[in-house]
Amino acid sequence: MSAALDLVPLFRFVLVRTSHPGNIGSAARALRTMGFSRMELVAPHRFPDPEASALAAGADDVLDAAGRHAGLVDALAGSNLALGLSARRRGVNLPELSPREGVAMALAAAARGEQVAWVFGNERTGLENEELARCHAMVRIPSVDDFSSLNLSQAVQVMAYELRVGLLGDELPAPPPLHDEPPADAAQMERFYEHLAQTLDDIEFHKGRAPTTIMLRLRKLFQRAQMDERELRMLHGILADAQRMASLAVRPDKAPRES
Ligand code: SAH
Numbered sequence: 001m002s003a004a005l006d007l008v009p010l011f012r013f014v015l016v017r018t019s020h021p022g023n024i025g026s027a028a029r030a031l032r033t034m035g036f037s038r039m040e041l042v043a044p045h046r047f048p049d050p051e052a053s054a055l056a057a058g059a060d061d062v063l064d065a066a067g068r069h070a071g072l073v074d075a076l077a078g079s080n081l082a083l084g085l086s087a088r089r090r091g092v093n094l095p096e097l098s099p100r101e102g103v104a105m106a107l108a109a110a111a112r113g114e115q116v117a118w119v120f121g122n123e124r125t126g127l128e129n130e131e132l133a134r135c136h137a138m139v140r141i142p143s144v145d146d147f148s149s150l151n152l153s154q155a156v157q158v159m160a161y162e163l164r165v166g167l168l169g170d171e172l173p174a175p176p177p178l179h180d181e182p183p184a185d186a187a188q189m190e191r192f193y194e195h196l197a198q199t200l201d202d203i204e205f206h207k208g209r210a211p212t213t214i215m216l217r218l219r220k221l222f223q224r225a226q227m228d229e230r231e232l233r234m235l236h237g238i239l240a241d242a243q244r245m246a247s248l249a250v251r252p253d254k255a256p257r258e259s
Helices: 003-010 021-033 052-054 060-065 099-111 152-168 184-200 212-225 229-250
Strands: 011-014 039-042 067-069 080-083 116-120 137-139
Touching: 003 011, 003 099, 003 152, 011 021, 011 152, 021 039, 021 052, 021 060, 021 152, 039 060, 039 152, 052 060, 080 099, 099 116, 099 137, 099 152, 184 212, 184 229
Parallel strands: 011 039, 011 116, 039 067, 080 116, 080 137
Antiparallel strands: none
8 A cells, every 4th residue: 555645634625615415425425435534614504414414325434523614714724735626717816737736736745744625615606716815726627618517526526536546656746845844824824814914904005995806916925935934923023013113104102202
């Protein structure tokens, strides 16, 4: 057996706002057949549900252990790389990978000890831009253009299969040099984006424009950078200084006196 199978616990499959409990069951079965066990559910419409259990067809261990979360950020806690599965390109211009390219990227991350999340959207609406913005890249299963959308659990099956093939393969990608600092995880990045958004407000950057688009672009920029914890601390420091200066600017009474 491939030593790479030791990496299996580093992978999680996240199902966002799933409408049909049957799909949750089928996804659990799909994962179980490929040796994966970690499923995280974000705001499922109905779960637990007899339909989920029926379609899990015995993969009850996966179903019973599934985490439940109110939002995607919680489901990504502790993960360092998030890959969003999407049938079509969205407003967020993330790098688009094939499933195999996604697997190569995921295996390289896992070989460094990082946790990887595969993120799947709602059956009808897919992943929202806000959700894709929390991913580092988008994976598209190369279906035909005029009928591109797979059933959710079948998309999970295809991705889990490709990942298993990658794990069973002989050649794991040589792990790139180790970070000397741990890479930032999803929760740390989220705190950084909150701090950044607040600072942009404080320095009156938006000037009446809606902040949504700029925040999505900034997320894309910083996600691409895959920052480590030290880099994140430095950026928090810069933001805190900008906030301090902004508060001096609006409240000149607080400015240090000139001697
Ligand atoms: N109309 C939706 C389809 C949702 S299908 C859309 O266009 O996005 C439910 C989920 O299955 C998707 O959010 C995605 O995570 C996955 N999926 C379906 N087809 C896919 C494909 N061709 N490539 C990658 N993921 C796909």
